[in-house]
Amino acid sequence: MKITPFLILKKLYDKSKIWFAVSWIIAYCILMSAGDSLSAWIGIEKSVTLAISVFLVATLLLFLKKNGLCSDYGLCLSKTPARSMLYYVPILIMLSANLWYGVTLNYGALETVLYILTMLCVGFLEEVIFRGLLFEAMRKDNVKAAVIVSSVTFGFGHIINLINGSGTVLLHNLLQVVYATAAGFMFVMMYCKSKSLIVCIAAHGVFNSLSVFADETGVTNETRILTAFLLTVITGTYALYLARSMKKKTTDSSI
Numbered sequence: 001m002k003i004t005p006f007l008i009l010k011k012l013y014d015k016s017k018i019w020f021a022v023s024w025i026i027a028y029c030i031l032m033s034a035g036d037s038l039s040a041w042i043g044i045e046k047s048v049t050l051a052i053s054v055f056l057v058a059t060l061l062l063f064l065k066k067n068g069l070c071s072d073y074g075l076c077l078s079k080t081p082a083r084s085m086l087y088y089v090p091i092l093i094m095l096s097a098n099l100w101y102g103v104t105l106n107y108g109a110l111e112t113v114l115y116i117l118t119m120l121c122v123g124f125l126e127e128v129i130f131r132g133l134l135f136e137a138m139r140k141d142n143v144k145a146a147v148i149v150s151s152v153t154f155g156f157g158h159i160i161n162l163i164n165g166s167g168t169v170l171l172h173n174l175l176q177v178v179y180a181t182a183a184g185f186m187f188v189m190m191y192c193k194s195k196s197l198i199v200c201i202a203a204h205g206v207f208n209s210l211s212v213f214a215d216e217t218g219v220t221n222e223t224r225i226l227t228a229f230l231l232t233v234i235t236g237t238y239a240l241y242l243a244r245s246m247k248k249k250t251t252d253s254s255i
Contacts, residue, residue: 009063021133025153028056028125029160045107046114053121060128073132074197084245085194090238091203094183095210097231101223102215116209123205130154130184131191131200143192150188155181171221175228179235186235189242 013020035049042048064070082088107115130150138146158176187200 005059006063006066009059010067013063013067017133017137021129021137024060024129024133025157028129029157031056032122033160044114045111046118050114050118050121053118053125057121057124060125064128073128073136074191074195074200075128075132076196077198078194078196080194080196085190085199086238086241088199088203090186090234091199093234094231095203095207097227098207098210098214100227101219102217103213104215104217106212106214112212115212119208119211120205122208123201123203126154127187127197127201127204130157131188131197135188135191147185147188147192151181151184154184154187172224175224179228179231182232182236182239186239186242189239189246193242193246 009020012023031052032049035052036046038048039046061075064073064075070076078085105112130153134153135146135150138149155177158180159173187204190200191197
């Protein structure tokens with residue numbers, strides 16, 4: 001039998017779904033950080049990172065399709081009515097956050113396009129890896145633990161921005177970890193309720209993409225703290241609402 005990369009992935013997947021997810025997390029963090037460093041060395045923002053992210057997206061998507069796993073990991077349309085998801089209004093508020101303090105063009109046309117395309121890939125990869133692979137690998141044993149681990153590992157995974165050459169300072173990064181953890185909680189609850197990652201992927205990718213237009217001129221640390229606090233409250237409250245609505249539905253169905 002000819003050994004192929006997809007065969008190796010399938011063997012790892014069959015042996016341990018958790019280690020399959022962890023392997024993807026490690027590979028993602030290392031390769032994307034390397035891509036950012038190489039892009040900075042070349043002098044064109046996200047040039048190498050985009051190529052790496054496209055490769056990772058294609059590999060993961062082809063693996064899931066090849067093994068009939070797309071719907072198992074949320075790559076399908078939601079069957080949950082938008083009304084029960086509050087018409088995703090909290091998501092729309094979150095998406096505007098990067099533009100709250102003004103809009104500007106931080107890069108030239110080429111780098112802006114590269115940045116946006118990379119962030120859209122990041123939205124896909126992080127949602128499928130953290131909300132799909134990792135969460136699903138744990139939920140059969142303990143749903144609450146799966147929710148916590150998926151949210152916290154996603155949030156604390158942003159610590160890597162301190163060492164990947166992105167220029168993030170400590171306070172900004174710590175604030176990012178806080179609201180990213182809350183956002184991770186929100187996304188995993190959206191996935192639990194809708195059984196779909198489509199909206200999560202789109203929202204995640206758009207939120208990250210809009211950061212390229214954020215005007216941070218004159219933004220103080222106090223303003224950053226306030227923004228992080230508001231994002232945490234919005235996403236956290238929405239996640240709790242979704243969790244409560246699912247708990248209520250379970251209770252009603254058991255009466």
